Amino acid sequence: MAARRAPTSGGPTVFTSQEARLAVEGGSPVRTGPWPTYDKGDVFISTEDEAAVTEAVRSRLYFRYDHRPYPDTCTGRFERRLSRYFGTAHALACSSGTTAIALGLLACGLEPGSPVACPAFxxxxxPSAILLAGHRPVLVECDADLHLDLDDLKRVLSEGVKAVVVVHMRGFASDMPAICDLADEWGVPVIEDAVPALGARIGDRHLGTFGRFGAFSTQSDKSLNTGEGGFLLTDDEEAHARAVVYSGAYENRMNRHFEGEPPAVDDLAYPIFSFRMDEIRAALADALLDRLPRRLALHQRNYGHVAERLDGVDGIALRRPVASGAYLGEALVFRLEGATPEQCAWFARALCAEGVDARALGDRGDKNVRSFWNWRFLLGPDADAARAALPQTTRYVGEAIDIPLSANLGLDDCDDLVTAVRKVLSALA
Incomplete structure (x- = not known):
């Protein structure tokens, strides 16, 4: 690890000439150890979690609908714990966050091909989940903090969208009270894509509990990581029953999801899509729930440590939450105000050379599917035309730098990040 000045909040960090030479230009990097990310095997797992999976495998019962009473299955227990944790009436474990969003839309009973709003960031x-549910995505601009732009949402609501899918992108909450008020004015349902924000809140209320449905993922680097998987939350009993059927509960298996009399939903009136979670993933997810509060606390600690030391640094605009603490903390996102996409791409490469994984979200040479102009399945092959149609999002995403923050980071690692950002920023200036 290279010698360096200790990071401080406020004024600029002073580097010696040797320290100031960037690693991308042959200098010594701030750190040489790997930056922990899920694709390098970074997981938040214990021996107890591993034991739960082993027990499920040895049971020889891998299908969620077997001879046992449903509450005795791994999936049934996991769903009931989710309902208690989030304070919702119903939870449905499924195969991914994408299918959870699609199930919520399907259960809303919209006319096929309905326009459905979602953020461009x-x-x-x-948008793939909206297409999977048989509807048409309508993209909404983002604001300077990369949240759903409320004025543009008003515009698309006035033009007749039939539902709104809100995304808490990179773990930062959208303004759910304001969005739900707007949607209520137009009488359209809200589905929360809380896939990247499992465990985050606005005040005392969990994200994923504001809309009619809340969709979550348990894939890759999510707060509960089972490799693949997801779940859906709702308080709407009848809509929940429809989602259960769509997910693959056939031949009266829907009834197992209700302790009393099930709602009068005809399980032969809907197609079944086999979007179920299996027992092995449910066993792992259920065990991981025990340590979720610890993981969330570490995310908040690490993010707060980094944000405090970068707040007010000239040249970067930290993403601001819609309310105090309304973020997960698993990613640091900031904008290089006024920088070109090419400058941001260079900045991200320079950070990576310093030993801190980073990505310029608007890098034109990167097939990053968080950049809407790369959605050829939706917008066609002309990226310039796509960017011209959404100029506000194009600008703000084009200035954005994204850095993953593992719960396994120590405060020394966080200090390395701060030092690397200040070092590269000094060179950019």
């Missing part, structure tokens, strides 16, 4: 899975 999101992962490609959001």
């Amino acid at each position: 999101t992962f490609a899975a959001t």
